Amino acid sequence: MxxxxxxxxxxxxxxxxxxxxxxxxxxxxxxxxxxxxxxxxxxxxxxxxxxxxxxxxxxxxxETREEKGLFTKLLSVSGIGPKGALAILASGEVGQVVQAIEQEDESFLVKFPGVGKKTARQMILDLKGKLQNIVPDFFPSLFNVEEVAAAAAGSGAFEEAVLALKALGYSDKEIKKISPDLRKENLSTDQYIKNALKRLLK
Structure with missing residues (x-):
């Protein structure tokens, strides 16, 4: 529509x-x-x-038609709803997601909120070999955007980032585990989220 x-x-x-x-x-x-x-x-x-x-x-x-296309494909997988699909896209590691699907790497896919072994296997069964037209170059990271001025840097930016991570489905326990390292840096909200997701997906 x-x-x-x-x-x-x-x-x-x-x-x-x-x-x-x-x-x-x-x-x-x-x-x-x-x-x-x-x-x-x-x-x-x-x-x-x-x-x-x-x-x-x-x-x-x-931001792009490619991201929208992958989101649509993810929704077609049984067990993945809009919130889960957003969390996967928010990781900024979309190329790795596509690669994991193509290489049947369930251990990487289960790192996302709400994705268990059954859902990871379903993603591979449903999407393997079907993403070339949508993400021909393992499309660029969501975070390849111009640097954002840290107008809300400090605790305010960090707290906003925590709320965003919770909205994506990450638990308090997961967030608390990485918080000490994140707080050492003075970043914008977007940068906090980017760094947090990198740590959460290790």
Whole structure:
């Protein structure tokens, strides 16, 4: 139904962004909302997946058509819903995800929130050999964007990052385990999330 929305970024929180277009504010869930921190009040294009079920109607947004395409493929796998698919995309290691599927590396796939051995095996069965047209180059990391000024650096940025990680499905125990190392650095929210996901996927 929707291919993309063009508008200005008006609001960012751990679960979603709000993009204003012609007086309407669209609430759009994205893998990592804080990649838009440097684009507040700026004009952006967000590629949209319109998700409709009996109990939910939601918009999911991505920076590229390729990301949207992979999200759609992930939703086709039994056991993976929108939240799980977003968590996989938010890792910034999409190339590794595709490679893991192609090489049947279940041990890597089960590192994502909500992905157990059964779901990992289903991902391989359903998607192996079917991603070449969507991600021909193991498409670029979500975090290959311009550096964001650390306007909210410090504890505020760290707390926002923690909320975003929880929104992706990571547990308090998992987050606490990596928090001491993360707090040693003074980063923007987006950078905290990027570094945290790298540690969580080790």
């Amino acid at each position: 929707y291919e993309f929305i063009k508008g200005t970024v008006e609001f960012i929180c751990p679960e979603y962004i709000v993009v204003e277009n012609n007086g309407l504010g669209y609430q759009i869930s994205t893998p990592n909302p804080f990649i838009y921190s440097g684009k507040m009040k700026q004009h952006v294009t967000v590629y949209i997946y319109h998700y409709v079920r009996e109990d939910i109607v939601a918009l999911y947004g991505f």
